[in-house]
Amino acid sequence: MKAYLVIWLLIGTLPGFGAPTTPFRCPADTFAVARLESKWIVQGTVTDSTSGQSVPYATLQLFDLRQQRPLNGLTADANGKFTVEILPGTAYRIDVSSVGFAPKSLPVPPPDAHQRTVLAIMLKANATTIREVSVRASKPIVEEQLDRLVYHADRDNTAQGGLATDVLRKVPLVTVLPDGGLSVRGTANVKLLVNGRSSVLSNNPAELLRQIPAESIKTVEVITSPSAKYDAEGATLINIVTKKNLAQGVNATLNGGIGSTGSNAASTLSMNYKKLSISSSLTGNWFYNPFAAEADIYQIRGTDRQLVTRQQASGTIGIQVVNANANAEYRLSGKSRLLVGLNHRVRRVRTDRDAQFSSGTGETTLPAGHYQSLIDSKTNDWTVEYNHTFGRVQQELTLSWTGGITRNQTLATPAPPTQADIRSQNDEQVFQADYQHPIRRNWLVETGLRLTMRHIGNSLSDSLSTQRLTTLDYRQQISAGYVSSQWDLKKKWSLRTGLRLEHTHNDIRQTTDQREQQYLNLFPSVLFQKRLKNARSLKFSYGMRIQRPPAQLLNPAVATTDPVSRYTGSPLLKPEQMQTAELSYSTYIKANSLILSAFVRKTSYPISPYNALIGSTLVTQYVNVDRQTDIGLNLYMSVKLWQRWQTIGTANLYYASVVSQPEQGNLTNRGVNYTLGTLSTYELAKTWAVQLYGGYNSARLRLQGRDQAFTYYQLSVRKNLPQQKGSIALGIDNPLQRRAAWVSYNETDTFAFRSIAYQYNRGIRLTVIYRIGKSGPRQESAKSRERRQSDLKEEQ
DSSP: OHHHHHHHHHHHHOOOTTOOSSOOOSGGGHHHHHHHSOOEEEEEEEEETTTOOBOTTOEEEEEETTTTEEEEEEEOOTTSEEEEEEOTTOOEEEEEEOTTBOOEEEEOOOOOTTSEEEEEEEEOBOOOOOSOOOOOOOSOSEEEOSSOEEEEGGGOTTOOSSBHHHHHTTSTTEEEOTTSOEEETTBOOEEEEETTBOOTTTTOHHHHHTTSBGGGEEEEEEESSOOTTSOSBSSEEEEEEEOOOOOSEEEEEEEEEEESSEEEEEEEEEEEETTEEEEEEEEEEEEEEEEEEEEEEEEEETTEEEEEEEEEEEEEEEEEEEEEEEEEEEOOSSSEEEEEEEEEEEEEEEEEEEEEEEOTTSOOOSOOEEEEEEEEEEEEEEEEEEEEEOSSTTOEEEEEEEEEEEEEEEEEEEETTEEEEEEEEEEEEEEEEEEEEEEETTEEEEEEEEEEEEEEEEEEEETTOSSOSEEEEEEEEEEEEEEEEEEEEGGGEEEEEEEEEEEEEEEEEESSOEEEEEEEEEEEEEEEEEEOSTTOEEEEEEEEEEEOOOHHHHOOSOEEEETTEEEEOOTTOOOEEEEEEEEEEEEEETTEEEEEEEEEEEEESOEEEEEEEETTEEEEEEEEOSEEEEEEEEEEEEEEEETTEEEEEEEEEEEEEEEOOGGGTOOEEEEEEEEEEEEEEEOOSSSEEEEEEEEEEOOEEOSSEEEOOEEEEEEEEEEEOGGGOEEEEEEEEOTTOSOEEEEEEEEOSSEEEEEEEEEOOOEEEEEEEEEESOOOOOOOOHHHHHHHHHHTTTTO
């Protein structure tokens, strides 16, 4: 333990390769010198010369007249106020600009007796009236940043209608599975964040994505090399950043859509007045779809294969999701803000199906029956965050408390008169403190603490018993601390290192058993980036991650979907431990871009479904296998053929090898998986756009078999309303394919199982969005602008 702490502290204080530990007194480090000597404070306010109102988030640039070079840029706060330190004995000029105003430059006068200068800067609004503006974005839809791949949904003219799942299908590296889950680079160990925050549903992306409208998404960030600041769970993090309207006054958006397989309605309301910003939304989604399925169970004796049971079923599934949330942000001062968010979600899933069973001789083995299941789920989560920025750019403190509680009840009628009743509850609370400090202009240190507490409880009963048959009380506490450093070295090198220490304590109580688990993990991470000429870059990263078993896999209660299929989890599952190394190259040529990456991932104790035939019933359990190795290549290419036509292509190739434990029969499965995707957008006119996208996913291997390949494609047309008041979109899903077959094969030495689920995925939907209030461009926060400007220091 002491050795871990010593290493942790040493990494956090490393000055970097070849970087001096003591700052030099040279013109390139003006602010560092000012902090060592007496300093002047320049304060001011930026206002509109006509109305006298403050100009929020104006951009300011300090210019050294002696050296004839620009210094650090800064941003005024929401009230137009700013503060900056300067070096005495040097003449300065300050340049001020803001959208819609004429830029202004003025000298910085000498300070008063208190070494302080106060400026009142008044900007004049542009008098030119623009009757019509046609803007064509030259920025790419996808770009690579230091540790992530960013998909700009706000630059996609057809990212409207449907849910976040539809947007994720367009994101490179991401595969949306038929059940709505996510897979990145061949693994489903994906943790989903919203605006950088986790929730009680973060480990269940399929459920979380159903409550986010596609139109509300600004960017999707695929973080393949997370820093030590992030929780160590998940091989990959996906952060969804939602849009935010900072225009003063009251603004509202109405969003509705109707389709052959689903409908949705959403409304958002935001109010910005001086220091207070309030936003709320109410969304509802309804899915309705018929389905059909077939399943065969074979018993194998040597070379003889005999059909045990054949099941044929058909029915309907309906999903209703209603989500309401409210957020309030209050700017306590120019440097402090308080954010409070509440969210309430109700979900109901109802499945009705008729099934028939027969044997290999065609005889009926079980009576035909009608099977029903009803899942009722309620989720409440909350966020409280306090943020304080200091006088230096990138110096800030963040304190947060996030939490949530989900209650589920599942009623299933597998065979009358028996009814199964499964009840579960999942609580999670996270307390976190983060502090970042710029040691020098090119050296940033981050550190923080995090405490996560989870409580999972569930029980099972049926109509033949008055008592709960099985119970589980699972309590988990994760204590974590981290330190991370990032240096921007000379010759356009960047280096980020970090260490994260996590201690996990599990208290597991079942009806007949009680035990504890404790383990300590140290997660190092390192990332190098070399920025080459002509907007090219080369990057290498290495990191260790962990995947603790999610709540649904810890449930020991037996879920019976029909008389021949049962599923059960295990509270004794071990966490998966992953090591990943990645090498990537990116280049941008005008409006064209190319990103190529290769990775190697080794997973110890991966969690996998394990099937066993007990009598004529197939029982699926979740177990830890021995190891899994993945090697892959990822290609992203964007080409702008003409001014109005842009085409994106993605290709992902993976080689996977899975090896089981000796008690599981020393099973081994190896194979190659790949995915192909394309996205093509053509602007027919100033307000019209058409888009075609689709993809192909090859078969995915499992420990005991594989899942069959599947395809998807969509054609959509969008018409923008005048004055940015909204849009109308028409989307057609899989028009040439009435239904898709989702096939799974599982085979061992003693039995084989084949299932086919037919999904009716042909659909059409019409979506209308209308905005009320100011429809100007959404502005980024001052915090984001400070970070963006600090990233550009070296270029200045």
